[in-house]
Amino acid sequence: MIGKETPVIKIDPRDTSRYKHTRIGVWDLYEERLTEYWPYIPGSSIRETCGQIMESMPHIVQMLRDVLSIRRSWLLLSAFFVVEVLSSLIPAISLWYFGQLLRLVETAMETHTVNTTILIYVAVAHLTCKVTTRLLHYARSNVAVLMNISIKQFYAERVLHEAARLDLPTYEDLDIQRQFASVLSSSGRSIAWNAIDASINFATTVISVVFQLSVLFTVLREQQDGFLLMIIGSSQPIFEWYSTRKAIFRPSVWGANTTNKDYIRMKGLKGLCDYLSHRKELVAGNLGQYITKQYHDSAQSIGDDAGSFLELHSLHVMKKRWSFVSILYEIMRELPQIILILRVIQKPMTVPLALASLFLIEHTSRSLIFDNFSPYDHHSLAAHLADVRVLYEIKNVENKVIDGREPFPENKQSLRSGISVEFRNVSFRYPGAEKYALRDVSFKIGAGQLCVIVGTNGSGKSTILKLVSRIYDPIEGTILIDNRDIKTLKLADLRDAMSILFQDYTHFPLSIHENIALGNPKLADDFDKVREAARLASAEEFIDDLPGRFNTYITSSEEDHAKEPIFCGGRPIDYSTHSTEGSHVTISGLSGGQMQRLAVSRTFMRSFVSGSDSSVGMMLFDEPSASLDPRAEHDLFDTLRRWRGEKTLIFSTHRFGNLTRHADLILYIDESIQEEGTHDELLKKGGSYATNWNLQARDYI
Numbered sequence: 001m002i003g004k005e006t007p008v009i010k011i012d013p014r015d016t017s018r019y020k021h022t023r024i025g026v027w028d029l030y031e032e033r034l035t036e037y038w039p040y041i042p043g044s045s046i047r048e049t050c051g052q053i054m055e056s057m058p059h060i061v062q063m064l065r066d067v068l069s070i071r072r073s074w075l076l077l078s079a080f081f082v083v084e085v086l087s088s089l090i091p092a093i094s095l096w097y098f099g100q101l102l103r104l105v106e107t108a109m110e111t112h113t114v115n116t117t118i119l120i121y122v123a124v125a126h127l128t129c130k131v132t133t134r135l136l137h138y139a140r141s142n143v144a145v146l147m148n149i150s151i152k153q154f155y156a157e158r159v160l161h162e163a164a165r166l167d168l169p170t171y172e173d174l175d176i177q178r179q180f181a182s183v184l185s186s187s188g189r190s191i192a193w194n195a196i197d198a199s200i201n202f203a204t205t206v207i208s209v210v211f212q213l214s215v216l217f218t219v220l221r222e223q224q225d226g227f228l229l230m231i232i233g234s235s236q237p238i239f240e241w242y243s244t245r246k247a248i249f250r251p252s253v254w255g256a257n258t259t260n261k262d263y264i265r266m267k268g269l270k271g272l273c274d275y276l277s278h279r280k281e282l283v284a285g286n287l288g289q290y291i292t293k294q295y296h297d298s299a300q301s302i303g304d305d306a307g308s309f310l311e312l313h314s315l316h317v318m319k320k321r322w323s324f325v326s327i328l329y330e331i332m333r334e335l336p337q338i339i340l341i342l343r344v345i346q347k348p349m350t351v352p353l354a355l356a357s358l359f360l361i362e363h364t365s366r367s368l369i370f371d372n373f374s375p376y377d378h379h380s381l382a383a384h385l386a387d388v389r390v391l392y393e394i395k396n397v398e399n400k401v402i403d404g405r406e407p408f409p410e411n412k413q414s415l416r417s418g419i420s421v422e423f424r425n426v427s428f429r430y431p432g433a434e435k436y437a438l439r440d441v442s443f444k445i446g447a448g449q450l451c452v453i454v455g456t457n458g459s460g461k462s463t464i465l466k467l468v469s470r471i472y473d474p475i476e477g478t479i480l481i482d483n484r485d486i487k488t489l490k491l492a493d494l495r496d497a498m499s500i501l502f503q504d505y506t507h508f509p510l511s512i513h514e515n516i517a518l519g520n521p522k523l524a525d526d527f528d529k530v531r532e533a534a535r536l537a538s539a540e541e542f543i544d545d546l547p548g549r550f551n552t553y554i555t556s557s558e559e560d561h562a563k564e565p566i567f568c569g570g571r572p573i574d575y576s577t578h579s580t581e582g583s584h585v586t587i588s589g590l591s592g593g594q595m596q597r598l599a600v601s602r603t604f605m606r607s608f609v610s611g612s613d614s615s616v617g618m619m620l621f622d623e624p625s626a627s628l629d630p631r632a633e634h635d636l637f638d639t640l641r642r643w644r645g646e647k648t649l650i651f652s653t654h655r656f657g658n659l660t661r662h663a664d665l666i667l668y669i670d671e672s673i674q675e676e677g678t679h680d681e682l683l684k685k686g687g688s689y690a691t692n693w694n695l696q697a698r699d700y701i
């Protein structure tokens with residue numbers, strides 16, 4: 001299912017451009033290569049990154065248009081932008097006030113007086129900056145969450161729309177599934193919002209850094225060693241960012257295995273000794289000494305590499321964390337203190353000024369690094385922007401079953417006498433399968449006829465029904481519907497003209513009413529018709545006995561957050577004291593026969609309920625009575641037979657008795673048509689049909 005079961009990413013060890021191989025002990029470790037610098041897309045060169053962003057540009061423009069079309073988005077985005085810009089300016093303002101403090105210290109040292117008004121003014125301004133930062137942070141978080149919710153909802157609808165239009169062969173394609181899974185962010189943040197947030201963040205980071213460095217330059221330039229201190233103060237964050245990132249940032253995709261024969265044997269010998277299930281044989285075979293010796297020999301042969309993967313991996317991670325830059329960072333961190341101590345030794349009077357300068361540099365470098373570049377953000381701006389293309393490209397996914405152009409039928413009245421179907425030399429293989437499901441199949445079913453397809457398991461009966469409804473297209477041959485090539489007909493018209501009950505029918509996680517009504521969405525709100533469909537399928541009685549009657553849910557999509565560990569302490573809510581009349585109630589299940597009656601109700605809803613308005617000229621049933629008791633089966637076939645002559649009825653079944661005797665045409669199939677004719681003709685022929693009839697139907701009737 002798209003979006004739920006994220007396909008497993010398999011590591012291809014030969015793909016050295018994507019995965020880096022490291023030998024750790026007896027283990028082969030493969031890690032996804034990552035470019036650890038923020039402007040690039042991980043795994044891409046700078047050229048590829050630029051190329052990808054350029055390709056995404058039209059989609060980014062479209063995304064902005066779409067986002068701005070969302071209600072409240074203008075207001076929220078403007079608020080977010082203003083908050084971000086203000087937040088980016090505050091560190092520079094705060095720095096400027098600190099500079100004033102430095103001046104104050106300098107003046108105090110020279111004149112031995114302190115201007116208390118300026119001191120209070122600077123202190124208040126500094127505090128105001130801090131409080132404003134906190135308030136802006138709070139506002140930013142709120143606006144960001146609101147924006148993300150709106151954008152996520154907007155794109156959830158888009159993705160649902162794109163997923164809903166896909167046909168089965170397309171939806172089954174693993175690459176398509178991956179494409180859809182990748183646009184449904186598992187982190188809870190929308191791709192579009194991530195891209196907008198990252199772009200605004202990038203712009204405000206540039207503003208913030210430029211302003212802070214300008215203020216730092218202005219404040220320190222007149223001081224002794226000012227220029228040197230500024231260089232150190234501003235480069236320190238880069239070293240810190242790099243070394244923190246190296247420690248935190250690890251590839252999220254990696255895998256390890258071992259092919260070392262001695263290690264695998266050691267594990268086997270240990271298992272032989274550890275598991276109780278082997279103990280009997282170990283004791284009876286007197287294997288204790290042998291195992292110990294073999295284990296020792298294997299361990300000797302491996303030597304120091306025999307460590308478990310987890311131990312060796314943690315050693316590997318620790319080694320990777322070490323870098324020359326982290327040593328440089330430690331030196332850079334201490335340098336300002338050393339310079340200022342030297343200055344104090346030369347001029348002991350400058351102690352207060354030195355302390356204030358030191359504080360200023362520390363403060364600036366912290367704010368430069370942690371306010372602007374999060375070492376935890378491992379998705380670069382470029383990658384966020386490139387993701388937008390993936391989001392928009394899902395609308396280009398083409399269905400594998402290509403739509404026809406011609407309307408069907410030309411005349412609605414013609415449907416009243418059914419639809420003819422002809423297979424001409426049709427062969428079919430399921431996508432990815434080697435074996436043919438059908439080979440060179442030809443037959444013709446006249447309009448309004450009752451046709452029964454029989455055959456053993458896997459002989460291709462269901463496949464014929466799937467080809468008639470164009471769930472799949474044949475790989476060879478032609479299918480004619482009312483003498484017209486099925487591929488030329490509009491798919492929506494074709495499917496409107498037929499009603500199909502699959503063998504592996506499902507029930508939707510909706511109410512029973514909707515489960516039936518979806519057979520004919522045009523009449524979904526017509527409760528009388530839904531009830532009539534249920535009555536025709538003998539489902540009305542048991543539905544009325546359910547606690548919520550037609551409003552009952554068989555499976556519910558309700559979310560019960562009390563069960564999630566994050567809400568520890570939460571309790572499931574008990575609605576049992578409320579009245580259930582007319583309200584939504586979920587039951588734990590239905591019997592197989594009841595489920596089948598419900599599925600038949602849905603098919604009837606489509607074909608019968610709208611009576612003369614019905615656009616259905618053909619009904620396809622794949623084992624419609626597999627779970628029904630004999631009475632229900634008899635009633636069902638009785639109802640269906642009444643429509644013979646008015647609708648083409650095609651059944652696939654293993655059961656010969658009830659249906660085949662009344663059929664205009666029986667197809668006995670085993671990958672290709674083996675026999676065809678009426679019941680009497682095939683009995684006379686004395687072939688496979690007759691053998692099976694004699695085996696099965698005689699006992700049945």
Ligand SMILES: Nc1ncnc2c1ncn2[C@@H]1O[C@H](COP(=O)(O)OP(=O)(O)OP(=O)(O)O)[C@@H](O)[C@H]1O
Nearest residue numbers: 430433437455456457458459460461462463464503
């Ligand atoms: N989705 C699929 N992918 C690959 N192969 C399939 C798929 N569905 C069916 N097949 C194969 O196609 C062949 C025909 O299957 P089909 O379902 O048409 O048989 P059937 O006659 O309806 O069988 P049954 O009586 O068991 O329902 C079988 O060999 C089956 O294994």
